[in-house]
Amino acid sequence: GKEQTGRHDRYDLVVVANRLPVDFSVRPGGGVDWQRSPGGLVTALEPVMQHADGAWVGWSGAPDLASDPFDADGMRLVPVTLSESEIERYYEGFSNDTLWPLYHDVVSTPAYHRQWWDAYRRVNQRFAEAAAAQAADGAVVWVHDYQLQLVPRLLRELRPDLRIGFFDHIPFPPVELFQQLPWRRQIVEGLLGADLVGFQRGGDASNFIRAVRRLTDYTTRGPIVTMDEGRGRQSGTAARHVRAGAFPISIDATRFDALARTPEVQTRAKEIRAELGDPDVVMLGVDRLDYTKGIRHRIKAYGELLGDGRIDAARTTLVQVASPSRENVGAYQELRQQVEVLVGRINGEFGELGHSAIHYLHHSYPPEEMAALYLAADVMLVTSLRDGMNLVAKEYIAARSDEQGVLVLSEFTGAADELGAGPVLINPHDIEGTKDAIVTAARMTAREQRRRMRRLRRKVIADDVAKWSHTFLGVLQAMPRRTSPHAPA
Ligand code: G6P
Numbered sequence: 001g002k003e004q005t006g007r008h009d010r011y012d013l014v015v016v017a018n019r020l021p022v023d024f025s026v027r028p029g030g031g032v033d034w035q036r037s038p039g040g041l042v043t044a045l046e047p048v049m050q051h052a053d054g055a056w057v058g059w060s061g062a063p064d065l066a067s068d069p070f071d072a073d074g075m076r077l078v079p080v081t082l083s084e085s086e087i088e089r090y091y092e093g094f095s096n097d098t099l100w101p102l103y104h105d106v107v108s109t110p111a112y113h114r115q116w117w118d119a120y121r122r123v124n125q126r127f128a129e130a131a132a133a134q135a136a137d138g139a140v141v142w143v144h145d146y147q148l149q150l151v152p153r154l155l156r157e158l159r160p161d162l163r164i165g166f167f168d169h170i171p172f173p174p175v176e177l178f179q180q181l182p183w184r185r186q187i188v189e190g191l192l193g194a195d196l197v198g199f200q201r202g203g204d205a206s207n208f209i210r211a212v213r214r215l216t217d218y219t220t221r222g223p224i225v226t227m228d229e230g231r232g233r234q235s236g237t238a239a240r241h242v243r244a245g246a247f248p249i250s251i252d253a254t255r256f257d258a259l260a261r262t263p264e265v266q267t268r269a270k271e272i273r274a275e276l277g278d279p280d281v282v283m284l285g286v287d288r289l290d291y292t293k294g295i296r297h298r299i300k301a302y303g304e305l306l307g308d309g310r311i312d313a314a315r316t317t318l319v320q321v322a323s324p325s326r327e328n329v330g331a332y333q334e335l336r337q338q339v340e341v342l343v344g345r346i347n348g349e350f351g352e353l354g355h356s357a358i359h360y361l362h363h364s365y366p367p368e369e370m371a372a373l374y375l376a377a378d379v380m381l382v383t384s385l386r387d388g389m390n391l392v393a394k395e396y397i398a399a400r401s402d403e404q405g406v407l408v409l410s411e412f413t414g415a416a417d418e419l420g421a422g423p424v425l426i427n428p429h430d431i432e433g434t435k436d437a438i439v440t441a442a443r444m445t446a447r448e449q450r451r452r453m454r455r456l457r458r459k460v461i462a463d464d465v466a467k468w469s470h471t472f473l474g475v476l477q478a479m480p481r482r483t484s485p486h487a488p489a
Contacts, residue, residue: 015057044169058079108291137161157193379405382413388413403453
């Protein structure tokens with residue numbers, strides 16, 4: 001509930017993420033447009049916050065946009081302002097050209113710049129202050145993702161009364177890679193400001209614990225780190241414990257399932273197949289246009305199958321939705337070039353008048369259209385080279401109440417850890433293996449599809465995002481409180 005303190009409301013639950021769930025853009029005339037923000041974090045957190053009476057602290061997506069807190073879609077949104085140079089250094093630079101590639105197995109080379117790090121620290125401080133201003137006494141503050149890894153410690157310094165949780169939506173790398181980072185120690189210390197540090201997979205949590213052991217002097221026991229904070233017994237301060245653990249994220253599966261069952265979406269799905277020229281097999285890829293997603297590997301495998309004749313070019317179509325992402329970052333611009341050249345080449349070679357081998361769509365679409373696309377797709381291709389979870393895979397499953405469709409899924413996703421034997425698993429680096437998997441998926445009998453999809457649906461519907469957030473917040477609330485005689489009143 002809310003607690004009135006003067007003019008301000010303060011909240012018992014405060015979520016802090018780089019982005020708000022809505023993305024603002026300023027029109028040339030000065031007006032403001034807004035759309036839903038991209039990516040898995042917002043997909044997962046939005047339904048959680050719509051059901052909780054909490055505040056969401058985040059950036060609006062536009063430069064220099066200052067606005068008071070406001071309510072939207074049943075959520076209290078608290079904008080944090082970033083200048084143009086902070087967007088360049090903190091967001092495009094340190095977050096998305098240093099941490100993002102480093103945390104995804106250096107599939108692109110991370111750049112290390114001191115000015116970017118300085119901006120990252122400054123902006124993390126601003127987020128910590130904004131969260132501190134929203135939190136009621138003893139509130140829970142839940143900090144999200146790689147853009148804000150210093151916030152837990154900064155926030156604890158401002159507000160030792162809070163319970164602080166952190167969840168990392170992307171992989172946490174092996175220490176052998178992590179230790180490239182010139183500021184590795186500060187990042188680990190930043191995260192250890194939390195009481196609970198959550199990851200997608202058990203492997204991410206153990207990578208983090210190994211980094212703590214390698215880079216700090218704190219003692220660890222299993223998933224627990226003990227922080228003595230240099231005060232010793234005389235001060236009467238008990239040691240503080242930090243727990244690391246796996247909390248695989250999910251979607252609002254019931255809501256997505258219901259959306260995909262609406263007559264509008266069902267009709268639209270049939271329409272899509274008709275518009276594609278009623279091919280025998282529709283394959284689908286849905287990704288932010290990101291080099292971690294293995295889009296080139298997927299298209300290469302598909303193109304070779306058309307060339308081999310193992311897949312009939314006249315009767316098959318691949319729809320690739322690649323939503324625009326981080327377009328000011330060089331590696332993303334290069335990827336776009338490469339993908340578009342590849343798509344052009346394959347369409348030139350295998351297309352006919354009235355039939356494209358690949359429909360490449362550099363747009364993002366609302367959930368209704370996505371649900372229709374999932375229903376229209378016989379084979380869903382998720383080929384990430386590394387991916388924290390991949391919620392597109394879960395959306396595809398949630399949409400298929402007809403228990404048809406095959407999910408081809410990379411081993412290097414968090415989803416593969418969770419979904420076990422239901423998907424056709426691939427190593428996207430292995431182009432031959434990926435081609436075989438695509439053929440297997442395209443030829444799978446309706447009966448076998450049903451057997452697998454049933455399993456997948458049971459899992460995704462049971463382990464939904466409400467369960468994820470309850471589990472995380474439950475573990476956080478159950479952490480023993482340190483009682484300190486010196487804590488400020
Ligand atoms: C991933 C990250 C999120 C991020 C999203 C979209 O899902 O885990 O933190 O918000 O991608 O990326 P963007 O840079 O547009 O916020």
